[in-house]
Amino acid sequence: MMPSGYFPKDFQWGVATSAYQVEGAAHEDGRGPSIWDTFSHTPGKVAEGHTGDVACDHYHRLEEDLDLLAALGVNAYRFSVAWPRILPSGRSPTNPKGLDFYDRLLDALCARGIQPHLTLYHWDLPQRLQDEGGWGHRDTIQHFADYAEVVARRLGDRVASICTLNEPWVVATLGHEKGIFAPGLTDRWLAAQVSHHLLMAHGLAVKAMRALVPRVQLGIVLNLAPSDPARENAADRAKAHLEDGLLVRWYMDPLFRGRYPQDVLEHLGTDGPDVKLEELTLIREPLDFLGINYYTRNFIHAEDPNAKAPGKMGFTDMGWEVYPQGLTDLLLRLARDYSLPPLYITENGAAFVDRLEGDTVHDPERVSYLEQHIAAMSAARDQGVDIRGYFAWSFLDNFEWASGYQKRFGLVYVDFDTQRRVLKDSARWYRDFIASQRSR
Numbered sequence: 001m002m003p004s005g006y007f008p009k010d011f012q013w014g015v016a017t018s019a020y021q022v023e024g025a026a027h028e029d030g031r032g033p034s035i036w037d038t039f040s041h042t043p044g045k046v047a048e049g050h051t052g053d054v055a056c057d058h059y060h061r062l063e064e065d066l067d068l069l070a071a072l073g074v075n076a077y078r079f080s081v082a083w084p085r086i087l088p089s090g091r092s093p094t095n096p097k098g099l100d101f102y103d104r105l106l107d108a109l110c111a112r113g114i115q116p117h118l119t120l121y122h123w124d125l126p127q128r129l130q131d132e133g134g135w136g137h138r139d140t141i142q143h144f145a146d147y148a149e150v151v152a153r154r155l156g157d158r159v160a161s162i163c164t165l166n167e168p169w170v171v172a173t174l175g176h177e178k179g180i181f182a183p184g185l186t187d188r189w190l191a192a193q194v195s196h197h198l199l200m201a202h203g204l205a206v207k208a209m210r211a212l213v214p215r216v217q218l219g220i221v222l223n224l225a226p227s228d229p230a231r232e233n234a235a236d237r238a239k240a241h242l243e244d245g246l247l248v249r250w251y252m253d254p255l256f257r258g259r260y261p262q263d264v265l266e267h268l269g270t271d272g273p274d275v276k277l278e279e280l281t282l283i284r285e286p287l288d289f290l291g292i293n294y295y296t297r298n299f300i301h302a303e304d305p306n307a308k309a310p311g312k313m314g315f316t317d318m319g320w321e322v323y324p325q326g327l328t329d330l331l332l333r334l335a336r337d338y339s340l341p342p343l344y345i346t347e348n349g350a351a352f353v354d355r356l357e358g359d360t361v362h363d364p365e366r367v368s369y370l371e372q373h374i375a376a377m378s379a380a381r382d383q384g385v386d387i388r389g390y391f392a393w394s395f396l397d398n399f400e401w402a403s404g405y406q407k408r409f410g411l412v413y414v415d416f417d418t419q420r421r422v423l424k425d426s427a428r429w430y431r432d433f434i435a436s437q438r439s440r
């Protein structure tokens, strides 16, 4: 079955990855260490002690992987470049071999007619900058803008878009408040400063790149979800509103309205960031696109933080509710509440337990997940939301952060012992779906 809806011929159908999750070659060709190298090598931080040292070995298998990408028929590929591969200590001097790798990646994509969508920061801060205070230190803002300039100058001639940050909520909250992602800190005050510094770094980088690559679409990617009250009572509704503030409005309001939400500032109290007017102006720098990563909704119960959502369509291997309606709801709400640039669904996908059977992996749940979410996106488009592309997460099974290699999100199965790649049924389904769109 194919999702209904009409998508224009130039709609971007892609898949996504990120550098640390797929590249491997952690110590090669002058790459410096990042906070995820340090974190994953710290005992107890990642499931089974897995690290991204080898990952999918994509660094050495570039051509083979891009052939596979081309075989899927995608016209777009979203990937990130590793800051510590390009600037091993976070600042100049640049590492020519690091830039050469991405140069080859872009040439190889262009040769295959696939549009490159580049992300500057998918969580791999150079360790040297972390040692100097990381995102908690204001100097990192300028270092990021300098890095953005280096990338724009060298790679900006072949990319369709550049995204500054992937999921700043994850960096601030999971990395600096909950401590479950690198750099593993647990300080709410610091997390709030970090979120503000990240947004300023985003604005400064956009400003710097705009002058250098006026043709390239510039934007940011946020992980967003509706926060639905578990019950129809005042307490659940109030908690859900706050959760929405922390996840959605804390990022959307400064980016598109020029202010932080008052209720969240009050909630943070003295832990809130110290914000100046000119900083809000910087954060509000106009954007060409907003990327949205959607996986599930939040289900909010005032007293029980572990309240389980109904899950009428099931749960993924991450324990996340399959809830495609949430994507439609979210998109309609954002279009209603904000004056938005064009949108991309920059990530959407699901981890399920996959079993390799000879040369196949049957993953009907993933097929159904993709189909339902594409239909949910289509429903929002039909109601007028301007969505220009969809990227399935992920192209390959890869290093799923604190879950290591235990959770598989790929359309392509990776045997991590042999590095063999095998198309799952979902990859074939996506290929056929894209082909059916082209032949309409």
Ligand code: IFM
Binding pocket: 018, 021, 167, 293, 347, 393, 400, 401, 409
């Ligand atoms: O694997 C991650 C990705 O790096 C960022 N967004 C969510 C994905 C699944 O957890």
